[in-house]
Amino acid sequence: MTLHTKKKPSFKRNLLIGAISALAAGETWADGQIRGQLTAQLSGLPLQGSRVKIEELNVSAVTARDGRFVLSGIAAGDYTLSVSYLGVETLNRQVSVRDNETLISNFQIAPTTPNTEYLIVLGQAGSLNKALNRQRSADNVVSAVAADAIGQLPDTNVSEALQRLPGLSIERDQGEGRYVRVRGLGPDYNAVTINGVSLPSPDSGRRAVALDVIPSDLLEGLVVSKTLTPDMDANALGGSIDIQSLSAFDRDDMFYSFTAEGSYNDLTEESSPKLALTASDKFSIGSGEDNFGIAGGISWYDRSFGSDNIETGGGWDFDDDGALLEEVEQRDYTISRERSGLTLNLDYKPSENTDLYWRNLFSKYTDAEVRLANIFEYEDGVMAGEEGVAEIERELKDRTETQEIFSTSLGGTTRAGNWTLDYRAALSESGEDEPEHVSGAVFAGSDAFAGVSFTDTVQPWMYTPANFVDPAAYELDEVEWASSQTNDEERSFQFDITRDMFVGNNAVQLKVGGKYRQREKDNDVSVWVFGDFDEHGFSDEQRSFSAYSANGPDYTLGTFGPGINANAVAGAIAPLDKNEFYEEEDSRIEDFTVQEDVAAAYAMGRIDIGNLRVLGGVRYEDTDFNAAGTKYDGDEFSDTSASKQYDHILPSLHARYSLGENTQMRASWSNALVRPNFEQVAPFFVIDDEEAEFGNPDLEAMESSNLDVGFEHYMGIAGVFSAFAYYKEIDNFIYQTDLAGTPGFTEYDEAVTFANGDEAEILGAELALSKQLDFLPAPFNGLLISANATFSDSEATLDYYDEDDGAMSRTIVMPSQSDTTGNLSVGYESSSFSVRLAANYKSEYLLEVGDVSDSEEDVYVDAQTQLDLSARYYITDGVQVYLEAMNLTDEPYYAYLNDRSYNAQYESYGMTFKMGVTVTNF
Template identity: 20%
Template sequence: MKTKKLFAIFALVIISTIAYAQKGTIRGTVFDGSTGETLVGVSVVVKDTYIGTATDLDGKFALNVEPGTYDLQLSFISFQPLTVEGVEVKADDVTVLNNLELNESTVELKDVVVTARAIRNTEAALQTMKKKSSVMLDGISAAKIELIGDGTAVEAAKRVTGVTVEEGKYVYVRGLGDRYSKTTLNNLDIPGLDPDRNSLQMDIFPTNIIDNMVVSKNFTADLPADFTGGLMNVTTKDFPDRKRISVSVSTSYNPQSNLNSDFLTYDGGDTDFLGFDDGTRALPSNIPSANSLLPTPSNASNINNFVNSFSPTLGAKAATSFLNYSAGISMGNQIDLNPDSEKAPKLGYIFSFSYKSEYDYDDEVVFGDYKKVIDDSDPELIYSTLRNGAVGEKNVLIGVLGGLAYKTNYNKIRLTAMHLQNGASTAGQFNIDNNGDAIGQSGYTAPSDRLQYNQRSLTNVFLNGTHVFDDAGWELDWRVSPTFSISDDPDIRKIAFTENSGGEYEFLAGAAGYPSRTWRELSEINNSAKIDLTKDYTVRGEGAKLKVGVSHNYKTRDYEITKMGYQLTERVVFEQADPSLFLRPENIYDGQNGYIYMIPESSESNAYEANVNNLGFYVSNEFYALSKLKTIVGLRVENYVMRHTGQSQNGTRVLDNDKVLDSFDFFPTISFIYELKEDQNLRASFSRTIARPSFKEMSFAQIIDPISNSIFNGGLYEVDEWDGNLKETYINNFDFRWEKFWERGQNISASVFYKDFTDPIELVRITKAKASTEYQPRNVGEGELMGVEFEFSKNLDLISPSLKNFNINGNITLTQSEVTMTDAEYESRKEYEKEGQSIDKTRNMAGQSPYVINAGISYNNIESGLSTGLFYNVKGETLSIVGGDVFPDFYTSPFHSLNFSLNKKFGEEKRTKIDFKVSNILGQSREYFFKSYEAKDQLGELRNPGRSFSIGLSYKF
């Protein structure tokens, strides 16, 4: 009897499960049509039934119904009711209604009726948010990214007005460089794989995990104060609208870099393909003392064992490179845990994995260094050192992201974890030509080899909670995000053979020097946390919003460098400049024979520890001062303390966790938005922001680039007229903007902006270092910048209805910048003033482009699944490194980037997609020049990325 009862219960469970599985789901998001914000508590009912629910704190709802076609009725107090007709539901499938807008009611409530197809406007919510936002912003939504078919975040960022993408990965805004641009992830600081940049590498994020990307072009109190040009925030998805599993593969071919038998490389470790070294390049854990490595018979065993503990490979070799390739998989879904519960709990999950392997080869690389001649009547520049050669690089990038989110109607908790692993193996061969006629040069020629491996990893955990107190009108949002990052250069190898007068080769300290090996280790911990509290209320019947919050950011970095230099007990001459001849076993000192030994050459000034504590508090109030004049007033306060442990290069200044920056700053902001019409705004704002030195800049360290041989010196290093007192830059920002919006994401705007800089930081050539290429970050005086910006995005249906799927967009930014030099810089320039030249005490700002042009034309056809576009970008000639004395200024030349993309979706549900892209269609090279009064521009750096063709295939299950 009991068995029969158990069987009956089991059968009922199975039947109910089958019945439930045969149902379909309707999911959607409801927005306030006047503000673009989601609405909480909207009643959503299936017409003529008792089936209904309410939107949660994200404005989302879910209804489980039998297969069929339904009408939905949406209602909310003080808003016009909305009826959505013809919603088709299939068994075991999800029907998504992306953007449902409720508009504020008039005196007489009217029921608005739309069809399900009509409300699938992919950009509606973002367009409304741009129009009603308290900041000047632009962005791109997940829906539009999916429509266009961009594979990575950097590709999508190119479509945001005012954005420039540098080196294929870094996002800059309005032509301002990295120092004045900032990227955040889920509204929190996160360091990229390059810990010395504000900008995050955007090519590491697949677009299928992105909810939206938004660029704020002016500061408000709830944002971090350390940006000026713009802040891009990337928001990752937490609750996918439907179950999705997506896989993708792609390959690309660059005739210059791929399938090239001359590609330069060297033997590494067995795990290089995973983006990290397996220990092949590791420094021994126990390094003998310098005394035990000196060439004496008693030390012979130590020397022989130590030298032989390293790889004997010091030179690059040629090998055939493979095609570039990448692969990825992502999945996500949300599960209704108890659909009949009033709390409607849901569980969402996402997972993404990506792998990318790329080759880069350039056999026409140039690094040059030029100086002015002493003769005042001769304006031409003379080279001091030229390096011409080839560089090969293999780059591997692995990304893993996983997340869980739990949500009820008024509470949400989400947890996301991400790990990025990057390994780059670089081999270069150069011919060095040092000019003895230039100031400070000895004059020599030398063939050289450079080998480097850089491994970087980033692990980020993001925990976020949002809680809505509906009756009280309060919302609480808290976020915590620790990040652990590592950047190591194990075993950088350099060897250069100085050619003597007899055509033979040797090692000379006064010329190309002796072979060396260097290990650099950098580890950093970044922990960001913030709490935001928002209160919605009314002023004279108009909506208002009060926001208060507190944030804390803690960073700590540990940097260490170890250098081993090869020494010779006697003069040795080689007939060939072949690195494989150097470390032969018979050449290593053994007490009687051989001549090679190694000794540590590390400098304590190149190692440092540093940490930052940044505590912030803000209050902001948004209200209508007049019926059409929205006013946003805010104040942010930040207490920023940076501490440093290290010592100067001469050892006279030693810091032990000493404060090197200590500021308590107020950052006021006020913005006015006058609503000229429903679709037009006139904006004006003032704000005060800051740009702070990085850990590397606020150090004594000397860091040598192993490829170009240039040397970075930390800002604490006292040299020339510089006192080692590097300070923050304070910026006053004034912005004015007129903007007009149309449907389907179309808009036009015109802006004027002015920025005043106090103590701007720029890279300056160290004039004392006549024999080497050295530069340093310094405060350079007072600066100002003014500019205009014009943006547009318009469908071509204004010409003909047949062109409705074509869109043309672009933006042009024109700026004029000026820096008033310090007395030291002005005098150093005057000392080498040429005949007929009159040096002013002002010049252009470093890092600021005089113009930026972004333009694109695209075709998107939803029905056919075809999307294609041609996109162009260029920045004007930009001062990169400030000269002085005998050193001319160093400029970046314009790089005309023209790229083409095409993707086609196939199948009834458009689940299969093929992508085709052509990058750098014009075959442009990246060029940097030295410029001086009436002198011919001289090439300082030349890199040719080549033209690449890629094809990819993806499928969504």
């Protein structure tokens, strides 16, 4: 449950004072300490996620990214120190600890054969093994992806790499992965961080972070936390995705990796280049040895591709005679997407007890899109196979948008005996810029076209008269010229204090901390609509489509006709005075500024009792919200503003019980929240005759109470079977509604805004299995099988008003939630060759509620299965060539209106092939 409190300024102070007092109150032991590092013997690579344990005391630590571990507050004596890493036998060593001294005890994995080392550290099995070690050792439920696993499949960006994990699926844009869904919850309900720092969204009205902005080449790993501990930001109902960039201490020696790649899309027959370079090294400063590290990387990918589209947008009329098509569009997209990224990370260890870092990531994503469209609007709806009279328009949209993300954080860790202090200051910025462009150039048919028909309600194929392709049959009707800019900036300051101690014979860790986040987001839109060209001196020749026509696109879903010359359109309106065509309503109503400050404090404790580890605590978050927007009442504009202050208390409890060294059970109860999207709370209000649309600054944050139980069994190298069940109860579910007819809106025919629902529920299960089949005889012992599946069921209630029946409600599934998602991959690898075939599946899901009162207007996305292939050959230990194929079955995107028989959108992308070479030095 989530507890609400009134504003009490002293609460955070009292919480921290009480927690710090508890830290200091425990029994004090002598200041003995054990430090060490775990590495692989032949490669020297540090190994993260290993459990290091003092058997007699039942106290343990987990090796960090650099393979290091610290055990503090150990009484003088002789002990057995064990190190457990998946794929090798547990290492045991007898050690002696003395008062106020630090014992250094390093470990190296010593496999029986070199091939075992390869499987543990490199390749498909090694990548999966690293991730499983992190998963096994975590206090909460996590899934992870190691950096080298991202390269095992043709995943272009971060979101595509995440789709391979259990419980995760993605939403695609033009066939490329963009947004990530976690456990059936859409991208707006999940948090994204870079190196633990919150990442703001470059999209204008959303919180969801489009992860196609970030190149996958610059990462060290990805970690998805599906349950939240009190020291984590609470802003994630589904999960929190952490993007971890490079560090020089991730490897033992100098490292570099260079990749050159070319790709080919068979739909557009376009080729695209890619280059990426990452490198790191460690240096000795002062009296230290290898205590300063520099890691950096640069990535560039310029992809040219496209798609063919036929969509009705829900333009069906369902009557007693059947489904009548009223409107349909043919669309052809030509797209160029350029991704460039840069990372620079410095790590410095001035002493054994202090680690300092400065981490930076910059990414720039430029999406240039030319969209040609033919818009058919029937005078009277027609059924498939029937002819009708239709108005036809040809339309052009030509825009370039640039999204940028920048994150920098400066911080460190200082240890003093049993105490650990973590501190960080960070700045994150994101934004989207669309310079002035042709937002919509419309050429209308001079007369209606008779004899227009179509076949197939799923993939409509249009049949048109001969003059449909004649440029002389159309004339310039309207040009919409627009620009927009969005900025989202967040500053944060954080500190954490940890105390390790013993209570009786039980190892205990207490931790308190605080964080302050200051966020500001603004959106600025400008729109000009040029029309009435005959009144502005345009001749018949200047208005004729013939003056603007271009070669027709290579469209595969029917006859398309000529294209539109964007330069000719821009040149035609250039002499006109823009000020005469400025659309003040469209420009001002979408402008807003939102400030959101969040102050947080937490206290948590962890105790080990035999094979049971319990972690519990509470987080407090106070939110201060301020926003500014515009109201338009049909005659005048006025500035509007809104402010709100609210807080939450969020308790959680996590337990992990070990049935054996490689078998464990987990259970957790946690609470989380997600604040409304910016477009939902922006204080805009626009009235157009009897129709109104407005934001709702009084929306409450969505709150979720979560239960998770699960079982994990690890089976040697890259082997695991896990099963989890989860339940989420979400209060204040937010949806779009129509208040027309309700008190205060009785004079309106339509009053569209956002509202809080009572509650929503999600029940689900995750299954995962992977295994390196090393028990088979050669050469079959190189086979690797990995599979996972997630099953979920959800329910949410929408309230609405019916003028005849009054207050009504209906039940829907949660938007963006697929009942079933899954992955299956079969791989094979030897020391010189690797191949992997992977299938990704997600069942249908609700895309949007078209009309809150009518389920027939709901739009769904059909089930999708994508098949990808990757093959790699090592010419030498450091040089590999690879061939990859994406979307081998040319899987389309298909959205439909309530019933799969009726198209809302059909889009095809073709297959993409990649070939490249990677040169690596470890």
